[in-house]
Amino acid sequence: MDTKALRQKILDLAIHGKLVPQDPNDEPASVLLERIKAEKERLIKEGKIKRSKKSAKTSDTPHYENVPFEVPSSWVWCRLDDIVSFQGGYAYKSNTYVNQSDWQVIRIGNVKNDNLILDIQPVFVEDVIGKTTEKYLLKKDDILFTMTGTKGKRDYFYTAKVPSIKKNLLLNQRVGCLRCFSSEINIDFLCLVLKGEYVLDAIFSTETGNVSQGNIGSESTLNLNIAIPPLTEQHRIVVEIEKWFALIDQIEQGKSDLQSTIKQTKSKILDLAIHGKLVPQDPNDEPASELLKRINPNFTPCDNGHYTNLPKGWAICKLSDLCRIENGFAFSSNDYKSQGIPLVRISNITHNTIDITDCVYVEGITDNKFKISKGDLLIAMSGATTGKMGVYLFDEIAYLNQRVGNIKILNKSSLFPDYRNIYMQSKVDEILKIAYGGAQPNISASVIGNFDFPLPPYKEQIRIVETVQRIFDQLDTITESL
CATH class of the missing domain: 3.90.220.20 (DNA methylase specificity domains)
Structure with a gap:
């Protein structure tokens, strides 16, 4: 069983609005999006976030032209830029790293296979550097993604949600951070959408770089077309996907256990033979x-x-x-x-x-x-x-x-x-x-x-x-x- 393909199929059904039934009583996502756009404009006006380079006022931006595929009528298409802000990382110097401190630097290697792994070759900086670069301090529910990898291999654009932890996590260069400025987007839903085949195809079609190194830019990421369901449906989709993924995890564990058993069986057969x-x-x-x-x-x-x-x-x-x-x-x-x-x-x-x-x-x-x-x-x-x-x-x-x-x-x-x-x-x-x-x-x-x-x-x-x-x-x- 190709469990990787099965996961992608479930994600594909989810982002097409076919994984869970729609509820006619749900508030349409178009209404939700208008509130989010208004919130974004307020934050821009207050100077709390910046407007992206190629973004006009969100209220004037059409979202319905040349949609990639049809979705339920209660959903709405938008650009990722409409619902998140982007934060790039800082180029921390390796000669400033220390063995331990309260400030850990999150590098590309910490975001692997869609997981945030803090104990992979952790590096830290001193308090004085951490405090002077607090602009790059990560927050709970930030979505991290890797922006550099092997050209043509799709071995990056891994995404991971920042959990609630006591550590101060600082964003290094070539790791991007997407931060929702509204609680009306389910972060887990957005994380799952970014793992879908449609999004991966779209983002890697913009890949730049040289012969060996591939890069994904912030503008390409923010320009992604995303279909948003009503908030309550977002919650239902996340619950359904987590249920299916938990089952697939069990299948993969059973598969791994069986492969290990087969390897041990072969070894035993050889031992009996000689x-x-x-x-x-x-x-x-x-x-x-x-x-x-x-x-x-x-x-x-x-x-x-x-x-x-x-x-x-x-x-x-x-x-x-x-x-x-x-x-x-x-x-x-x-x-x-x-x-x-x-x-x-x-x-x-x-x-x-x-x-x-x-x-x-x-x-x-x-x-x-x-x-x-x-x-x-x-x-x-x-x-x-x-x-x-x-x-x-x-x-x-x-x-x-x-x-x-x-x-x-x-x-x-x-x-x-x-x-x-x-x-x-x-x-x-x-x-x-x-x-x-x-x-x-x-x-x-x-x-x-x-x-x-x-x-x-x-x-x-x-x-x-x-x-x-x-x-x-x-x-x-x-x-x-x-």
Whole structure:
């Protein structure tokens, strides 16, 4: 279930006047708007608020031309400027920040995903700065919105209502504040309207900025067309939306819990698989010790107390007894070509496979030590993605770059490739624990090669792989349906 789309559908119904029934006894919103316009003119005359740059007297402004869509007859169209004033933020300097004070600066990062979050990297200024910039002090029920983000990504214009708190909150630059000057607008209703798809489409059509940074201006925001229902209907809409959103929250929590359960189930399946508890054993299967002797006739099974309860026919060895763990070569960027032999780098490992659609190439390499073949399992050995793995599935050869390891099977008649992959999936948490034990995430080929490997008979390896894949397919189907 796409709960994000469901929320937008509910908001869409609300701003079109289709979420709750109209009451003919409600005072029409046009009457309400006239009172608000009169109040605005009074405040302007008294010097308490300023008229926006492009606004004429509100009483002379038509609101009914070229409306975006039809709304109930008791509603009225207006510009956002008719019902709110705008306050921009102040450019507080980072060198004036202090660790703690009574004056917290609200920055873009504090308004995230339509929530005001005060404990995200909070910054403060001294009392003297706070008191000299009281013009930017926020009030209860102010509506904040972020004015800058990534161009074309719609990752801003988040809105949030300021709650009743004891802290002094100061508005930083690139965070806008909308302040209603009448109690005849339900603030929660207005917040919800600003989250609607219609408003987002309209506001982002005015986006300016450069290649990477997008900006929304105050004039574009104040010029938004907003449909206002009667005040009592505003209240009913808010109650109805909150009811539906609470239900969606429960669905999302259930979805999150189920996803977590599925992840834990997969981990448990892998654990059962490599301990001989997933499929029944067949006494007619060739013992694993014989598989190891094909690789090394002098092989001696490991004596490891952790695996004393393995089924008969299994053997304990090291991963290095079955696979050669190869490191990549430190190719220079000067070696990169636009064509030739693909070079697999960490960035090419994705979603348990290798993607070479966007890779660099090398030429004239004669050392086969760094060659990758179809079926090899590659692993990121350092950096933020340490432990990420993928199977190379291409017929064409490729070469291995530094910081990528290759877990290459020594004898495929002793170790079924997909069983190796299952085993390595089961070791991800251990790999991450080791890798993040130092200053920089890193794991060595020798550490990986020294992992204990419970090896089942070859035919049982195949049965385990088939069972794991069947169960995982079923779990993935459940995940995709959420």
